[in-house]
Amino acid sequence: MDPTETVDAFDPQRRGLSPLGATARRHAGRLAVTAVLTAVLVFAAVRDPALLSPTAGVSPTAGVSLSSGVSTAVVGVGDPTFLVRLELGVLAGALAAGVSLVFLADRDPAVNLRDASGWLVVAAAGFLVGTVAARQFAPPLADLLVEWGRVAADSRQSALELELFFPVAVGGGAAVAPLLLGLRRAGALSRRLAGRTRGLSLLCLVVFAACFSPPDSTTFALYAAPPAVGLGVAVAWVEFG
Template sequence: MPSELYPADGFDGTGDGPVGATVRRNLRTLLGVFLLVSAVVTAAASGINLTDVVSWSVVPPRLSPTPLTDFRLALEVGTLSGVFAAGLTLVGLLGRDARVSLSRSRRHAVVAAFAFTVGVAAGVILLPAVAEAVSRIAATSAAGLDVYWYTEVWLFFPVALGVAAATPFLLVAAVRAGVVGRFTSTRERGYAALAFVVFAACYSPADSATFVLLAAPLFVGLAAGIAWLEFR
């Protein structure tokens, strides 16, 4: 069913949508942007002690000084930056599709950017309490705890909250622009859920508690966006 938020001759949720068509036409460009930004940011982050972001007042003194793989942390920051850069490039390329009108989604896109900033700020404020609470659960796991665990939480939990806060507005913006149909399909929801699971799996320690810590806000944001579109 086409949405009343964009013209009927736009994407109706069936066939080859703007996203799929744009990705196929510009796969090399998107991959190049991802690799270039990932490499540059990884190289820059390699010269920074990323563990300095951790508030050491909440790190239990019993933790042993496990050697950190600084390059892995830098690589995680680099690849995430590459994903964001490729995503922004994809948005620009989508504007060339005749079925898409980015101007109709400008207001919601701005609100999404503001919501992302607020979410990140809230994550930073909540970090000490969240890390301390989750550490009590994770301490009983086989993975154990180390400084690397805390650094990952400190780096990526605020990002997860920011993305979660922005997701409902991004979904509305995508509908208004004609990128996706208002009544999202099971396949589209599955793609979004898969992306969130991959993020939580790649940017959290090997522990179920921290996986849930990163994944849960993202799924709440997705559910809020779907509810906004389908039950408003």
């Protein structure tokens, strides 16, 4: 089947959507259910977000740093942060819906994920390696932001957000370029990563940085920078590669 005919079948109103975008529109309800159910399960399962942080289990001290003092306080008292649990659920739901969307798009005859298998493996590996590596730097980064006066030293929420979500930002930044290039190779996105794809990608990274970082412009930039660099690499690869 011709790719144009396939897109028209998924996009009868001819909104100019890519196969991936048309699939998202067609299965919006199913994707929403997947996201909500995953979010609820994660929210219910994670009773203490501090147990997931790099400093979980550190012996209590006098508490001079944001990373060690706050995390141990949460673990010791057993007082989970409601908002951080909610953020974990929302993030897990969004990731689950995104993975489902990719596999649903593979049903389109114009899309062949096998052609992009190498790129998708690189994206998964980049996300894992980037996340694990950034977890080692999250606690000292939190302490540095306290010294700069960007984050309050007694904010448990800020500590957990930095330790849990900054690594995700770095891992996401490492995965963005191979993911977009792989979906392009598979036929799920425009061959030139057109303005709609770039715009939605930028919107997603801005929303992520705004929702999961502490309320400070410096941390916002730290969260947004890795995915933005990944997006820039993907666009440059397509335009000049």
